[in-house]
Structures are given as structure tokens and as C-alpha cells.
Amino acid sequence: MGIPGLSNQNNGKQWLGITEPISLAGPTEEDVVKSQELEKYLQGAGLYESQHEAVGREEVLGRLDQIVKIWVKTISRAKGFNEQLVHEANAKIFTFGSYRLGVHGPGADIDTLCVGPRHATREEDFFGELRKMLSEMEEVTELHPVPDAHVPVMKFKFNGISVDLLYARLALWVIPEDLDISQESILQNADEQTVLSLNGCRVTDQVLRLVPNIQNFRTTLRCMRFWAKRRGVYSNVAGFLGGINLALLVGRICQLYPNALPNMLVSRFFRVYTQWRWPNPVMLCAIEEGSLGLSVWDPRRNPKDRYHLMPIITPAYPCMNSTYNVTLSTLRIMSEEFKRGSEICEAMEASKADWDTLFEPYPFFEAYKNYLQIDITAENADDLRQWKGWVESRLRQLTLKIERYTYGMLQCHPYPGEFSDKSRTFHQCYFMGLQRKQGVPVNEGEQFDIRLTVEEFKHSVNAYTLWKPGMDIHVSHVKRRNIPNFIFPGGVRPLLPSKATGENRQSSKSRVSGHSQAEKSQGGKAATNEARKRKRSEENVENNNSKISKSFVSLSPPNKEVHEDITPIISVTSSCSMKFDDSEVNSISAQKSEKPCLKLVGEIPSGDSQAYGSVMGNQQLTAPDASNTKEEERLAIEQIMSGPYEVHQALAEESDELEDDMGYRNQVKDNGGSVKSNNFDISIPKFVVAEEQVIPKETICSTHLFSNGGLDELEPAELTAPLLCGIPAPVPQRKPLIRLNFTSLGKALDKSS
Known part of the structure; x- marks a missing residue:
């Protein structure tokens, strides 16, 4: 059958991926040293679990495998099977996610999948009998089944280790011990929940097959997960990047630079995705149509796929977009972070920055002047756990509604996490930063009135089918100075956060740019001239971007400065009526790109029905040697993205x-x-x-x-x-x-x- 994604060049050379690598250059001595420094940094950050914890996880997985085997024999006997069939009855445990990829850290969940035979049902047997067995075990605590989730799951802790257990019911009477779930035939006659449950394992295994060096991939992915968490862009449910999204992005970089070590892969990650023109999809292999008739990602035939802003396609059949949650606001934020990372990596290559600069935490509660605070409460811990899961799944709706009902003029930045006020029982709260879209002319007195938008969101949340008395949600507007103390470490608000923000930002910029102390001491007139030049550059970029095809998203990171001497920008009437003036800015951000977006080349001929991957796989790129320049890399990246995408991106009608x-x-x-x-x-x-x-x-x-x-x-x-x-x-x-x-x-x- 061969390895999916393995392509052949005319001269017989092989590579992984749908295009030829950008560079085949191997590591220099400096790369070896810097990669070793990166691994030491990650170890010092506590990203690797101890040997004791690793053994504990293996023991938990072994016990789970024993439990499901006992469970399937028990239900087989209860259903009247003879003793021979009961003896042959079997179930298996598979792992996926960060644990299977080998990038999990201390205290991380174990994503597991139970594969059972056709007579073991999901509702009655998995969420019934198996749930009962687990609830009676002393080792199991915090058991929380979620049968009505998009992918039904049973959550619990086993000997203190968090486990997410999914179930796949196969059309087999007996589950063989050597079952290979990577085969397409495993999906034959499977229901939708089974296909979705199997997808995690199938995608994880496929990713590991499609990267040229698994160890380099793991170190780079561990680094990028740490970066995303520190910079506040790690949360699939909030519209940012989740674990599988980052795995696919890193895997593609490993394919494009197969001989590079982690330090170079990190740098190229930012360089490539800073230049990437979304919604061009990222794919590790060609999209296969398959023989089972399951729907795959294809914007030409599936209207919903046309509205995806940042497609990152899973490599296992049926191929899907793993980032359908991304919104205009979250894509803008991630684009800014990619650009910031690229600038810092360039400075690191010149020894003008270090890993601390790259991993500097994003000061979310100093970055905006205005926030929405979403508080939820419930009567007890179980109710709060259910209510919390439902609300989190709907928070993206609030971002979408605000974007749509303000015509994209009011931008949202959801915080990828929650807080709890210890003075209130069974309470959680979420925050969302707000700012006016940059570069929009503003007249005094103009305002955003989002009260009814907020009410619509609350009504949709309160329509929860499992709603119980005590489940409540409250949305309020708060200014930066009024952010509650309980969100800060130790409940202590930092002194002069805004001033500190400006100083930290200047410090970071000076480290990245490598300016000397003498240069930084030149204030006043030089700073003013620089600001004017930057403003003119931004205006040129805006003019260039406005000429680009409407089929694409122009999301160059906006330039934002700190203006602490401006009068307040919001006057509150009722809960969420907002009045903005020109001072509404985000105080923490990268500079706007000075280069216009690159123009796409190539498109599918009218009526061509080939799959995306098939067209992409026919492209021939010239792999630069070790002396390739940044310009050559830029051209190679542009050629990778040339393809059948322009004709597929439609107007963003209401989702x-x-x-x-x-x-x-x-x-x-x-x-x-x-x-x-x-x-x-x-x-x-x-x-x-x-x-x-x-x-x-x-x-x-x-x-x-x-x-x-x-x-x-x-x-x-x-x-x-x-x-x-x-x-x-x-x-x-x-x-x-x-x-x-x-x-x-x-x-x-x-x-x-």
C-alpha cells in the first residue's frame, strides 16, 4: 500500500508531503548547540514528566485495558452468548492526542479510545454498564459521562490521573488483539460517533507516519505548544490552536525542512506561517476521496467548507478541517503572534534575543482597555461541570455575533481559560478583550451598542437542554482598571500595569531589534519621525491590501501603541453599550507588516473535479541547497501555496x-x-x-x-x-x-x- 503522502521526484528521490521540501540543508554546529539549549530550556520549564509519573500512566492504561475486557465479556454473557463466544469477546484500549504523540507534560490528560464489538452498544453498555463498573471502583473519582457531546466521552480520574475515554463500536463480532485501526475498512458500516471517535487515533498515527524525524518533530511540537500557551493562543474551543492543530502545522514544517533540528524548525515555523495566505489549507498529504462515501473537506462541493478561515486538514480519511472554530478575530491575533515570533527568531539568529523573549507571557489584562466578563454559576459541583462545558462550547458564538453585528468594526480577543472567585461557591468566569478595528475613521459620539447581541447570546446559552435551576450566566462590561483582583496571582493586582506594559513592550522590542543603549536614548524628535514613517508605511500597506482579491483575508497585524493620557473610550448604559473614540487601541502587539500580501498564482481550470491533494501533488518545486536565501524561501513558500484555492473561497455568508x-x-x-x-x-x-x-x-x-x-x-x-x-x-x-x-x-x- 505504501506510505500516504510519500511522493516521488522524476529522478527517483522521495519526500514526505504533497510538495518537495523547501530546503534539504542539514544542521550546522551552531544549530546543534542551540537545539540542545532549547531542550534544556523546555526541561527547565517543567514540560517533561518524571519517570515515576510515566510509569503511573502505563499502569493506568494497563488497568483500563483489563477493565474493558472484563466489561465486554460481562455484557456478552448478559446478552445470552454461549461460553465460547464469551471467551472470544474482546475490547481494546488505544491512545491518541498528546500522549500518543509523545509531547504530554506533567498532569496532562490521557486521551483514550475503547474499541468494542458490534453487540456492545454505546448508550446501554458503554454509558450504562461500563459507567457502573467504573463508579464502583475506588481508584476512579470525578466520573463525568458526556453522552450528548459531539464526540461522546466519559471523563474521570484513575489513581489521580485524568482520563478522557471515547468509544468506537465496530461492525465486528470479535475485536482481534492485533487490530489495525489505520485501515480504511475499519470504518465500514460505522455510525457517525464511531467515525469521529476513531478519527483522533487515526489522525495521530498518520501524523507520526508523515514526519521525517519523529524526535525532532516531538521537540519542536513541545516547544510550539509551550509558546502557544504562554502567548494565549492555545485553545481550540476558543477559536485558537489546539494540540492537533499545532501537530499538523509543525508536521508540515518538518516535511518542508526534513533535515533541520528543532531550533531551525521553530524559526521556520514562524517564517512560513507569517507568509502563509489563509485560507490556503495546510495539508500533510493529498486528500483521498476514499471508497466509503464519507464526506471530506472540499470547498467546491461543501458550501460550509468555503467559510473556513484557517483550514488545517487532518491526514486520515475522512479528511476534515481541524480549525473550523477559528474566527476573524482569533485569526488576526494568531497572525500577529506568528509575525512576532518570526521577528524574535530572526533576532535570536543574530544573538540579539533569547528563548525567554519568545516565551514571554502575553499580558492579556494589560493589553486592552475594555473587556467583557462572563460569569457563570450553578447549584453544585456536578451542575457547574456540565454548565461550564456547555457555556465554553458556546462562547465562540459571542465572538461571531459581535463580529457580525458590528460589521467587523469591534474586534474580540477571548481569553483561553477560566477563573474562579473563591469567595463565591460554584462560580467560573471568562474574559474577552475588546477594541475598535484599527484604521477605521471615528467620529466623536459614535458607539457600539451590543446589548441585544449579548442578550441573544445569553438566550442561546439558556436554551441548554439539560438546564437546571441555579445555572445562571451574567455578561458585563469592565474597564481595565476594574478587572477583579481574583484573576491575578495571589489575588494581588500588579502596580501600575499600564506603565509596566509599555516598559515591557519597549524592552522586548529593543531586544528584538538589537538597538544599542545610545540608540534607545535618542528620544523626542527621533521617536516622532519613526512613528510618522511607520504610519506612512501602514497606509501604503492598507492601500495595497485593499486591491487584493476579495476572495482572501487581509490580516496584516495592526500597529498599536499605548495611549494612557486619552479620555475614557466607553460610556456604559445598561450592561454593554460602548462608546469608542480614536484612542481605542491594543497596547500589546507586533508592528504591522511592511510587505503587501503576495499574489496567488495558479488556479483550477473550470470544471476540474480533482481533489486538492491530487493537484497539489503534481506541483514540482526546486529544493534550494544549504545556501538558499530568505528570498528563495519566500518564493518556495509562494509556490507551495499556488494552487486551486482562489476559486473556492466564497463570501462569508452567515454561518x-x-x-x-x-x-x-x-x-x-x-x-x-x-x-x-x-x-x-x-x-x-x-x-x-x-x-x-x-x-x-x-x-x-x-x-x-x-x-x-x-x-x-x-x-x-x-x-x-x-x-x-x-x-x-x-x-x-x-x-x-x-x-x-x-x-x-x-x-x-x-x-x-
Whole structure:
């Protein structure tokens, strides 16, 4: 069968991946030294587990394998099987995720999969009998089954080690001990939950097959996971990068630089993905159609796939996009972090920065002036655990709604984690940084009124099917100076955070740029001239980007400075009405790129039905030798991305997720849990920016469509959603898009108030 992703060159040479490597250069003596320094740094950061903990994990996995074997024999006997079949009955435990990849750290979960025969059902036997067996064992604590999850899972701790256990029911009467789940035939007659559950193991094993050097891959991935956590971009559910996303990104870099050591792979990771033009997909191998008719990622045939902003495609059939949660805001943030990392790595090559600079924590609570705080509470620990999981799965909706209903003018930065106020029982809270989109003209008095957007989000959350009394959610706007103390270490707020932020940022920039003390001491006029040059450069970049095809996202990191002497930018009316002025900036960020986006070359001919990978696999790149320059690398990266992507990216119409929430707009639960129909007043945004022009508010329809059925007119052709780049679609000037009749606000907010 061969190794998927193994390609052949005309001269007989082989490589892993869908294109030829960018560079075959091997490590220098300096690379060897720096890679050793990186491993010591990671060890010093506590990223490797002890031998004692490693042995403990192996023992837990061994016990789990014994338990599921006993379980399947027990249910086989209960179903009336004869003793021979009971004796042959079998189940197996597989691992996946960070543990299987070999990059897990101390205290990490073990992602496991139980594979059982066709007569062992998920609902009755796995979540019934096996759950009962586990609940009666002293070693098992905090047992929490989640049968209604997208991928059903049983969470628990075994001897203090966290375990996530999935179940796959195969169409086999007997599970062989040497079962190979990488074979496509294993998916024959499998239900959707089984396919999804198997996917984790199949993808993990495929990644390990598709990288040229597993040890270098593991060290680099461990480094990038640490970087993502420190910089606040590690959370798949929040719209950032999860473990499998980073594994695929790192795996692709390993393919492009097969002979490089980890220190060079880290540098090339940032260099490549700083230049990457999303939504060009990252793929480790060609997308196979398969023989079972399962849906694979293909924007030409699947409309939903066209709206993915940062496709990172899994290599195992059926190939899927692992980053469907990414939003415009989170993509912007990650793009900024890629650029920052690239600049620091270049400075490290010149000995003007170190690993501490790269891994400097992102000061989230000093970076913005305005935040949303989302508090949730429940009656007991079990309720809070369920409520927390549901709310976390919906938080991305709040980002999407704010982006859509402010036409991308109000940008959101979700914090990838939660906090707990110890003075309150069964409480968790989340935060989201807010800022005005950079480069948008602002007039005094203009404001974002997102109260109804927040209410819609709360209504969708409160529609939780397992909702119980005591499960509550509250969303409020807080300024930086009013961030609660319990989110800080030890409950102590840092002194002068804003000033410290500016100093840290300047220190970091000086280390990266390598300026001397004499250069840094030249203040006043030199700094002003530099700022003016930077502003002119940014304006040129904006002009260039505006000319790029609308099929692509222009997400060059914005330039943001600290302005502490500006008057407050938000005046609060009710819960979340916000008034911005030109001082709304993010105080912690990388500089905007001075290079315009590269133009794509090549596209699929009309009517071509080949798979993405097949087209990509036919490309021939010339692998530079050890003396390749950055320009050669840039051209090689550009050629890698040339392909059949331009014709697939459509306008970002409203996603199905937001459409699903439309039903909540006419319904509000009262305190008794019943549903009432209410009429809402409309808060119309005072401006919407398109093509850098201010459109009069008289021409703009409401972004919140709460109505009682008094809809006079809808014109579908005019209901065009914003483009992917965040610029609103053209709005007709002659008449309102929607004409509605409304009554007073009534009791629309009785539940939330």
C-alpha cells in the first residue's frame, strides 16, 4: 500500500508531503548547540514528566485495558452468548492526542479510545454498564459521562490521573488483539460517533507516519505548544490552536525542512506561517476521496467548507478541517503572534534575543482597555461541570455575533481559560478583550451598542437542554482598571500595569531589534519621525491590501501603541453599550507588516473535479541547497501555496451556527422556564464602515431582527453578509434593507435582569 503522502521526484528521490521540501540543508554546529539549549530550556520549564509519573500512566492504561475486557465479556454473557463466544469477546484500549504523540507534560490528560464489538452498544453498555463498573471502583473519582457531546466521552480520574475515554463500536463480532485501526475498512458500516471517535487515533498515527524525524518533530511540537500557551493562543474551543492543530502545522514544517533540528524548525515555523495566505489549507498529504462515501473537506462541493478561515486538514480519511472554530478575530491575533515570533527568531539568529523573549507571557489584562466578563454559576459541583462545558462550547458564538453585528468594526480577543472567585461557591468566569478595528475613521459620539447581541447570546446559552435551576450566566462590561483582583496571582493586582506594559513592550522590542543603549536614548524628535514613517508605511500597506482579491483575508497585524493620557473610550448604559473614540487601541502587539500580501498564482481550470491533494501533488518545486536565501524561501513558500484555492473561497455568508440561533431571537425564557414571545426595540449602530467610507445610518438596517412577525419586506439579494476580511458588503443607498413594525421593549430582559 505504501506510505500516504510519500511522493516521488522524476529522478527517483522521495519526500514526505504533497510538495518537495523547501530546503534539504542539514544542521550546522551552531544549530546543534542551540537545539540542545532549547531542550534544556523546555526541561527547565517543567514540560517533561518524571519517570515515576510515566510509569503511573502505563499502569493506568494497563488497568483500563483489563477493565474493558472484563466489561465486554460481562455484557456478552448478559446478552445470552454461549461460553465460547464469551471467551472470544474482546475490547481494546488505544491512545491518541498528546500522549500518543509523545509531547504530554506533567498532569496532562490521557486521551483514550475503547474499541468494542458490534453487540456492545454505546448508550446501554458503554454509558450504562461500563459507567457502573467504573463508579464502583475506588481508584476512579470525578466520573463525568458526556453522552450528548459531539464526540461522546466519559471523563474521570484513575489513581489521580485524568482520563478522557471515547468509544468506537465496530461492525465486528470479535475485536482481534492485533487490530489495525489505520485501515480504511475499519470504518465500514460505522455510525457517525464511531467515525469521529476513531478519527483522533487515526489522525495521530498518520501524523507520526508523515514526519521525517519523529524526535525532532516531538521537540519542536513541545516547544510550539509551550509558546502557544504562554502567548494565549492555545485553545481550540476558543477559536485558537489546539494540540492537533499545532501537530499538523509543525508536521508540515518538518516535511518542508526534513533535515533541520528543532531550533531551525521553530524559526521556520514562524517564517512560513507569517507568509502563509489563509485560507490556503495546510495539508500533510493529498486528500483521498476514499471508497466509503464519507464526506471530506472540499470547498467546491461543501458550501460550509468555503467559510473556513484557517483550514488545517487532518491526514486520515475522512479528511476534515481541524480549525473550523477559528474566527476573524482569533485569526488576526494568531497572525500577529506568528509575525512576532518570526521577528524574535530572526533576532535570536543574530544573538540579539533569547528563548525567554519568545516565551514571554502575553499580558492579556494589560493589553486592552475594555473587556467583557462572563460569569457563570450553578447549584453544585456536578451542575457547574456540565454548565461550564456547555457555556465554553458556546462562547465562540459571542465572538461571531459581535463580529457580525458590528460589521467587523469591534474586534474580540477571548481569553483561553477560566477563573474562579473563591469567595463565591460554584462560580467560573471568562474574559474577552475588546477594541475598535484599527484604521477605521471615528467620529466623536459614535458607539457600539451590543446589548441585544449579548442578550441573544445569553438566550442561546439558556436554551441548554439539560438546564437546571441555579445555572445562571451574567455578561458585563469592565474597564481595565476594574478587572477583579481574583484573576491575578495571589489575588494581588500588579502596580501600575499600564506603565509596566509599555516598559515591557519597549524592552522586548529593543531586544528584538538589537538597538544599542545610545540608540534607545535618542528620544523626542527621533521617536516622532519613526512613528510618522511607520504610519506612512501602514497606509501604503492598507492601500495595497485593499486591491487584493476579495476572495482572501487581509490580516496584516495592526500597529498599536499605548495611549494612557486619552479620555475614557466607553460610556456604559445598561450592561454593554460602548462608546469608542480614536484612542481605542491594543497596547500589546507586533508592528504591522511592511510587505503587501503576495499574489496567488495558479488556479483550477473550470470544471476540474480533482481533489486538492491530487493537484497539489503534481506541483514540482526546486529544493534550494544549504545556501538558499530568505528570498528563495519566500518564493518556495509562494509556490507551495499556488494552487486551486482562489476559486473556492466564497463570501462569508452567515454561518449555520448563527442561523441556528435565529430561533432564539423571538423567544425568552421566564423564571419558570416557560417560553414567552416578546417584542424588541431596535438599537441601530450609528455607523458602518465599508471601503473606508462612512455610510449614513439612515441607509443601514438593524443588525438585530427581534420582531413579532411584523415583517413588511425582505430582499434576499440585498442581505449580503460582510466579506471575510471584515469589510461590510455594499449596502444599497436608496431604501432600508428591512422595514419592520415594532412595539416597546416590554419584558424582553426579565430573565437576564
